[in-house]
Amino acid sequence: IVGGKVTAIESQPWTGAIFQRSRTSEFFTCGGSLIASCWLVTAAHCFPNGASTDPNRYSIFLGKGAINETDSRKEQKFQVEKIIIHPAFDDSQGNYNNDIALVKMRSRSGQCAVESRAVKTVCLPPQNRMLPAGSTCEIVGYGRERESLWYYSNYLREARVQLLPQSVCSSEQYYGTMLTGNMFCAGGSDWTVDSCKGDSGGPLVCEVDHRMYLFGIVSWGEGCARKYRPGVYTKVTNYNQWIAEQTGMQAMAAG
Ligand code: 4AZ
Numbered sequence: 001i002v003g004g005k006v007t008a009i010e011s012q013p014w015t016g017a018i019f020q021r022s023r024t025s026e027f028f029t030c031g032g033s034l035i036a037s038c039w040l041v042t043a044a045h046c047f048p049n050g051a052s053t054d055p056n057r058y059s060i061f062l063g064k065g066a067i068n069e070t071d072s073r074k075e076q077k078f079q080v081e082k083i084i085i086h087p088a089f090d091d092s093q094g095n096y097n098n099d100i101a102l103v104k105m106r107s108r109s110g111q112c113a114v115e116s117r118a119v120k121t122v123c124l125p126p127q128n129r130m131l132p133a134g135s136t137c138e139i140v141g142y143g144r145e146r147e148s149l150w151y152y153s154n155y156l157r158e159a160r161v162q163l164l165p166q167s168v169c170s171s172e173q174y175y176g177t178m179l180t181g182n183m184f185c186a187g188g189s190d191w192t193v194d195s196c197k198g199d200s201g202g203p204l205v206c207e208v209d210h211r212m213y214l215f216g217i218v219s220w221g222e223g224c225a226r227k228y229r230p231g232v233y234t235k236v237t238n239y240n241q242w243i244a245e246q247t248g249m250q251a252m253a254a255g
Pocket of ligand 1: 230
């Protein structure tokens with residue numbers, strides 16, 4: 001996160017961290033959002049090719065305030081039972097169309113997430129109900145604090161961003177036809193606030209009637225906090241039905 005501040009996991013308790021396991025160690029790869037006790041939603045591009053959707057290669061952490069520190073009173077660790085990449089995910093055009101994946105988790109003892117001050121689910125907005133341009137939302141992640149840094153933030157960070165009009169973000173000065181209807185853009189008014197490398201898969205949440213809803217998944221952007229190159233987010237409200245089908249969760253109708 002560029003231009004944000006360190007935040008406690010209790011302020012964004014749906015934030016998950018995906019670690020990839022090698023023979024000798026585990027390293028952080030992507031963020032995610034807890035949408036049900038057994039399900040994390042993240043970006044499809046976090047699993048770059050078919051071979052790496054092998055569940056045994058990943059661990060999920062919830063309740064984690066820092067990537068390189070363990071607080072066993074807050075943290076919950078999970079194995080991955082299965083990874084479901086959206087069937088229409090397309091990374092061949094450089095814009096990650098349909099960049100959404102579901103991860104089913106379970107702990108060694110077969111449990112799913114247990115709610116606490118540091119671990120809670122986020123709401124899904126009703127189908128096709130996007131907030132208006134100009135709405136202020138929050139992005140959350142353990143990613144870089146500046147594009148030029150080679151290391152991630154150790155601590156979880158959050159920042160406030162505004163939703164951009166689709167017409168602006170798909171104009172020639174911005175991303176043109178790279179921006180599809182499955183994406184939206186968000187950024188700060190002066191190009192100082194953005195998501196960055198390592199924030200991928202993590203949440204863009206917006207408050208509606210005193211509840212936090214997951215509207216976006218950190219997906220891509222040209223660099224970080226560059227002028228006319230805002231962060232691009234997967235439009236979660238396009239996927240209610242797919243999420244419901246895959247998880248068995250009840251989809252909320254737009255009322
Ligand atoms: C990345 O490489 C990445 N500024 C994530 C978000 C953005 C750019 C790159 C948006 O994971």
